[in-house]
Amino acid sequence: MSENGHEKPLNGLSNGSAAHERPIRVWCDGCYDMVHFGHANSLRQAKALGDYLVVGVHTDEEITKHKGPPVFTQQERYKMVRGIKWVDEVIEGAPYVTTLDTLDKYDCDFCVHGDDITMTAEGVDTYHMVKSAGRYKEVQRTEGVSTTDLVGRMLLLTRNHFKQGQYEYSVEKEHSTTMGQDSSARSPWTGCSQFLPTTQKIIQFSDGKAPKIGDRVVYVAGAFDLFHVGHLDFLEKAREQGDYLIVGLHTDPIVNIYKGSNFPIMNLHERVLSVLACKYVSEVVIGAPYKVSESLMSHFKVDIVIHGKTSVMKDVDGSDPYEIPKRLGKFKAVDSGNEMTTEKIVDRIIRNRMEFQERNRLKEKKEIELIKSLKLKGLTV
Numbered sequence: 407m408s409e410n411g412h413e414k415p416l417n418g419l420s421n422g423s424a425a426h427e428r429p430i431r432v433w434c435d436g437c438y439d440m441v442h443f444g445h446a447n448s449l450r451q452a453k454a455l456g457d458y459l460v461v462g463v464h465t466d467e468e469i470t471k472h473k474g475p476p477v478f479t480q481q482e483r484y485k486m487v488r489g490i491k492w493v494d495e496v497i498e499g500a501p502y503v504t505t506l507d508t509l510d511k512y513d514c515d516f517c518v519h520g521d522d523i524t525m526t527a528e529g530v531d532t533y534h535m536v537k538s539a540g541r542y543k544e545v546q547r548t549e550g551v552s553t554t555d556l557v558g559r560m561l562l563l564t565r566n567h568f569k570q571g572q573y574e575y576s577v578e579k580e581h582s583t584t585m586g587q588d589s590s591a592r593s594p595w596t597g598c599s600q601f602l603p604t605t606q607k608i609i610q611f612s613d614g615k616a617p618k619i620g621d622r623v624v625y626v627a628g629a630f631d632l633f634h635v636g637h638l639d640f641l642e643k644a645r646e647q648g649d650y651l652i653v654g655l656h657t658d659p660i661v662n663i664y665k666g667s668n669f670p671i672m673n674l675h676e677r678v679l680s681v682l683a684c685k686y687v688s689e690v691v692i693g694a695p696y697k698v699s700e701s702l703m704s705h706f707k708v709d710i711v712i713h714g715k716t717s718v719m720k721d722v723d724g725s726d727p728y729e730i731p732k733r734l735g736k737f738k739a740v741d742s743g744n745e746m747t748t749e750k751i752v753d754r755i756i757r758n759r760m761e762f763q764e765r766n767r768l769k770e771k772k773e774i775e776l777i778k779s780l781k782l783k784g785l786t787v
């Protein structure tokens with residue numbers, strides 16, 4: 407039995423001699439555009455079905471052909487998937503339709519996908535081959551988040567995903583996208599935007615490990631909104647400064663004070679999961695104070711506080727939020743070497759507004775047609 411309690415398949419049977427165990431290799435594939443905790447959660451579940459997780463990521467060309475242009479380039483998407491802690495290996499340029507040859511080429515036992523349906527431009531189920539060969543497993547899709555929905559939030563500049571005052575931690579009750587059909591005819595996959603955070607999900611995403619004696623503890627803080635390649639490069643550099651990396655996440659109202667407009671695009675709970683899914687992160691402070699205090703530093707036994715490439719915004723009283731670690735000689739600025747920011751992502755989307763709106767409309771239309779045809783056949787989703 408594996409650590410996950412699954413029977414391991416046997417190999418080395420070619421000459422009929424004693425079998426020896428080998429790890430179960432699991433295959434996942436997808437676009438992984440604007441990687442979010444929904445993607446990460448599907449990879450977490452897939453990894454739990456085996457021992458080694460191989461993830462195939464499609465090229466920009468393939469995605470453009472089948473569902474419209476991705477927001478992130480293939481190089482950015484490959485890097486983001488590599489940054490997820492359950493991923494062991496990334497295969498660049500994986501084919502859009504998953505074939506048995508692909509599974510065999512990478513020595514994978516089966517393919518895992520969320521319980522939504524992915525189709526080619528021609529309307530063919532991209533997993534039909536692995537399904538009929540019995541080499542397909544499904545995991546539960548994470549409700550309330552999709553690339554499509556995040557794009558919708560940015561295009562519409564909605565603020566419903568975070569609430570202030572007494573509703574600060576409440577989640578969105580309405581759809582934040584209105585693209586496609588009217589709200590009564592939304593797809594259950596693309597058109598839904600009600601993420602329900604639970605402590606269980608946080609536990610599933612956490613390492614649950616305290617720092618070991620002698621570990622050098624690194625602390626960073628920020629919004630980490632729409633977790634992107636700039637954040638990933640920064641966290642990699644920050645982690646190199648020590649052994650245990652704590653990320654303090656500012657609350658939604660604090661982020662809104664210094665970023666303005668409808669920022670953050672993702673609410674605090676969503677940002678917690680995105681950051682926890684990153685392989686460099688050991689622990690997250692959910693709602694960190696803007697000013698790094700002495701008590702926070704002694705509570706977490708912080709050895710060094712790090713800030714990245716972006717400029718530091720003053721606190722509301724005009725003071726430097728890093729005043730105390732600087733005075734203690736425990737502050738360091740590192741260069742992530744990456745120019746990406748959350749604002750640049752929003753700009754990219756707004757600049758290509760028409761293309762993304764059309765992509766969203768087509769995706770939802772396809773899904774609604776599929777549901778209608780399943781209903782006609784007496785099947786449910």
Ligand code: CTP
Nearest residue numbers: 436437438444448519520547548551552553554
């Ligand atoms: N996935 C998931 N939960 C989500 C979103 C995605 O489990 N909320 C899973 C999908 O089911 C799939 C994998 O993540 O197994 C990769 O999905 P991808 O191909 O990137 O597409 P989506 O994010 O589903 O689609 P879109 O970008 O069009 O929103």
Ligand code: C5P
Nearest residue numbers: 628629630636640714715716742744746
């Ligand atoms: O802007 P935000 O608060 O999300 O940034 C969190 C941390 O990531 C900050 O220290 C910031 O300087 C760093 N960062 C970086 N390079 C980027 C984007 C963010 O070093 N391209």
